[in-house]
Amino acid sequence: MQTNKSGGYIFSIFSFSMIRMRLLDKLVLLTVGFITFLGCAQNKNDMTKNFNLDQYIDRIASEVKHYPKEPMYYLRINQLNCVYQVLVNDRLVDENYSLSQYATAIGINSSILKSGPQKITYRLYPIGDLIKEEYGEGETVTTLLDNTEITIEVIRVDDINTYKSIVDDEKLILRHESKNDKNTDKFVGSGLPYYEYTFTFDAQVPYEIEGWTNAIDLRKLDQEKLELAVVNHYKKMQQLYKANDAASIMTMEYPMFRRVAITEYRDRTYIKEMVQELYEPIQIPNKDYQPIIDYKVEYFGDGRVICLWHPSIFEKPDLDPRLSRESSFYYIYLTEDNKRRARFQGILLSIPKDKHKKGEFNFEYAR
DSSP states (O other), X not given: OOOOTTXXXXXXXXXXXXXXXTOBGGGOOOOGGGGGGGGOOOOHHHHHXXXXXXXXXXXXXXXXXXXXXXXXXXXXXXXXSOEXXXXXXXEEEEEEOSSOXXXXXXXXXXXXOSSEEEEEEEEEEOOBTHHHHHHSOOOOBOSOOTXXXXXXXXXXXXXXXXXXXXXXXXXXXXXXEOOBOTTTOSBTTTTOSOEEEEEEEEEOXXXXXXXXXXXXXGGGSOHHHHHHHHHHHHHHHHHHHHXXXXXXXXXXXXXXXXXXXXXXXXXXXXXXXXXXXXXHHHTOXXXXXXXXXXXXXXXXXXXXXXXXXXXXXXXXXXXXXXXXXXXXXXXXXXXXXXXXXXXXEOOOEEOBGGGOOXXXXXXXXXX
């Protein structure tokens, strides 16, 4: 949770992460068919009461297979003079909009669906007013600097169950360093407002799941109609959350939880904690959902996944800086000690190939 120095709300990211567990993609939900629940005149308490959390957790746990060795893959990221997003197979796995560097490696198995080549993409942005905010002086930086750099290490642990130490168990698969211009020795993206680069590595995992790959490329649809359909779907989801409809929401969440649990070989204890991270906020009373405005459309999963996100303050200078690069799906609520907070949720949508019909937008939440 981040405190706004100028006062007002304190905005917190609810995530795959977007929780700072670095699992931003863990806010992925599922299945639009259940939106029909909106028409029910069911009592809010009944809707929550009809959802059996223990059975739900047991069902997810029953789908997890275990293997003689359970390999895990991680990224260790260090940056200088930039903020960034990092994606694996075009799914967001980490973002850092501060000057801080994180020593902790980020698990990426939930973005690896099967063995073979895996794609890593990083997006670099200028540091803006971060120096001014940190040290009380300095200029606003609107382009990437000459000495911008990022280093990404891909790490494999052969068996997470026997992991003991970095020295003994972590194997460096690949180390990538951002490039400098051969003639000037300056960062190749120097002077740009944005820089993106992609590289690959090979992973070997004992599982194979479909995930979000069985979905259509949404970039090929009528973009105006698609955008309107996404906004309307977000509004329907707002109604489910306002109604505290745990049964419908958690049913939609199931395929995401299943993917994470299978790819990370999780036990029931972890699954319970993961599920509760999303279940408990459903019960927050009097959620005040904010209008879905000032957003931009973003694609992930090679066009198979779409979401609405607030732009950066560089893209929209008059935007409330507390909304910069946050989900457009969020609400204000009061804590028990009567403080105002905001909770952002990344709602990512897709349309499965077998549900696609011309002129219709049969969304599911990205798996």
